Amino acid sequence: MAKRRKASTASIARRRAKGPRAPRAQREDALEREALPALEGLAHVPEYGDLAPTEAQTEAFEAYRAGRGGDTELSMGFVCRFDRNFPAVRTEHGLFRAEHAERIFTDDLARPVVGDWVVVRDAPGHDVGLIEEALPRKSELARWRGSARGRFQVLAANVDLVLVAQPVGRRTFSLDRIVRSAVVAADCGCRVGVILTKADRADDPLELADDVGAVKEVLGRDVPVVALAAGADEGAPLAPVEEAVVGAGALWGVDAVREVVAPGTLALLLGESGIGKSTLLNALLGDSVLEISAVRSADDAGRHTTVARRMVKIPGAGVAIDCPGLRSLPLMGHERGLDEVFPEIVELAGRCRFRDCTHSGEPGCAVEAAVADGEVSRARADAYLALAREMRGHAGSLDPDVRL
Ligand SMILES: Nc1nc2c(ncn2[C@@H]2O[C@H](COP(=O)(O)OP(=O)(O)OP(=O)(O)O)[C@@H](O)[C@H]2O)c(=O)[nH]1
Ligand SMILES: [Mg+2]
Ligand SMILES: [Zn+2]
Known part of the structure; x- marks a missing residue:
């Protein structure tokens, strides 16, 4: 049996950045794809009906198909996850891996991201679909990479709600980071909610209440704020903390997130590494499907545990995207976001x-x-x-x- 050589994620990224791949690279991609986890039996992947395309997206799909003589191999679907840069698409007919048509491949910003609705060719007899077109986005969550690296990076598409996550405690809480995240989200056409994580580590419940008050003062009373302690030790004394945050106008606890992420909504958890995004989603799912790992004890920094973007369906609520933590969020060109906030x-x-x-x-x-x-x-x-x-x-x- 031929020995399979695994390409690193970085080498795939480099290869992709160069544009259309040579046949050898395509063969390597195929080998790599075979080594990915099977999609069958994956838990918590949203069903086709859990998200709805907009009218504009459906019309664009119909027009694309009509332009190809009503080709029945074409269907519409959403990109629900990436595993080592390989997209998986959910259509009415099922869940499968797909690759991009090379035309889309060459342009960084046009390349489908998680959340995108796409036209996918699902040819009988092939186990991999082909993404032929990305349909117009209703929102596009993008961040500036900073002047050294230039350009924007699209984090996700068609997100309705950005949940800005921040850990509480004097050492870590950053109102600035919450507000700048809100500006980016608003600029990208998304609604904003705030999640204060690790509430069990609040130095003092009253200080946490002050933090809630500060968020509400700066972002407005209508922005939902949830404080929770998804990864707290069992039996941690949380009653005083709950009382303080509810008194300050926030919602309390993991389950309150279900109220904020209504069915049909696509939400994305945004925040630095190690602040408990994956821990919260696992708690909502009642399952530990997402990887989590301990923060460095010296400075509380995360280890960038989550490396992929993937959607999970929250029972009794909408769909959430777990994604890697962002180290920085420099603002550039988000005037519309400032205007909104x-x-x-x-x-x-x-x-x-x-x-x-x-x-x-x-x-x-x-x-x-x-x-x-x-x-x-x-x-x-x-x-x-x-x-x-x-x-x-x-x-x-x-x-x-x-x-x-
Ligand atoms: N004390 C406490 N620790 C928590 C809580 N939630 C998460 N943690 C811990 O924080 C660490 C990081 O949690 P993750 O869920 O992996 O963080 P993340 O935001 O997904 O990090 P990345 O995937 O690296 O972006 C883990 O050790 C968790 O156990 C909490 O409510 N209280
Ligand atoms: Mg994570
Ligand atoms: Zn002035």
């Missing part, structure tokens, strides 16, 4: 006396005046100013014509 401040900023007002003490500043009148909270204005300044700075570093 801080509409009244953006409006006020347009009324300052100077067009290039930095809202830090200039005469005739409408933002400062609104803060002084108590119309806008100091915390909310500060959060806006920090992110707006960062965005201007990044834009200016790439394009010297942008005024700082």
